[in-house]
Amino acid sequence: MPLKHILYRSSGNTEVFDKDCEEILRVARTRNSEAGLTGFLHAEDGVFIQWLEGPEEEIRLVVESIMNDPRHRDITVYSEGGIDVRKFPNWTMGFSSGRQAPLFEWLTEQGAPSHDLRGFGQSLQQFLLLRAA
Numbered sequence: 001m002p003l004k005h006i007l008y009r010s011s012g013n014t015e016v017f018d019k020d021c022e023e024i025l026r027v028a029r030t031r032n033s034e035a036g037l038t039g040f041l042h043a044e045d046g047v048f049i050q051w052l053e054g055p056e057e058e059i060r061l062v063v064e065s066i067m068n069d070p071r072h073r074d075i076t077v078y079s080e081g082g083i084d085v086r087k088f089p090n091w092t093m094g095f096s097s098g099r100q101a102p103l104f105e106w107l108t109e110q111g112a113p114s115h116d117l118r119g120f121g122q123s124l125q126q127f128l129l130l131r132a133a
């Protein structure tokens with residue numbers, strides 16, 4: 001079955017952001033391992049960045065749940081579509097927070113192109129891969 005991915009950012013919708021992260025990860029890891037999905041989530045200052053990958057149909061169903069989840073809004077998709085190999089094969093859903101690894105500082109240091117959706121998405125992907133390494 002073809003492998004698909006999605007990379008997006010969103011804004012958390014509640015005050016209890018840390019608590020949301022724990023609950024999201026608990027459910028995500030169970031469902032992802034059942035569905036054969038892998039990926040990485042970074043949470044910082046009320047913002048989520050997530051890469052999710054796996055078989056086409058399973059991705060479609062889980063992404064539908066995520067897109068309708070009231071715990072976040074203003075979802076910007078940086079990239080989605082087919083991939084040849086998984087980027088996060090060992091993570092049912094890896095996680096890092098801004099307290100361990102400040103993403104926005106890193107993006108500034110890297111001179112990430114904030115005006116270019118595709119280029120910016122590539123910088124985000126690179127950051128998540130570094131966190132997962």
Ligand SMILES: Cc1cc2nc3c(=O)[nH]c(=O)nc-3n(C[C@H](O)[C@H](O)[C@H](O)COP(=O)(O)O)c2cc1C
Nearest residue numbers: 024027028031032048052062065066069071072093
């Ligand atoms: C930022 C964010 C990331 C999420 N990531 C996943 C995920 O990787 N896998 C997953 O099954 N659910 C994830 N969820 C939770 C889903 O939105 C949903 O609550 C969960 O899959 C249960 O689905 P259901 O409510 O349709 O039963 C995420 C939610 C948020 C807000």
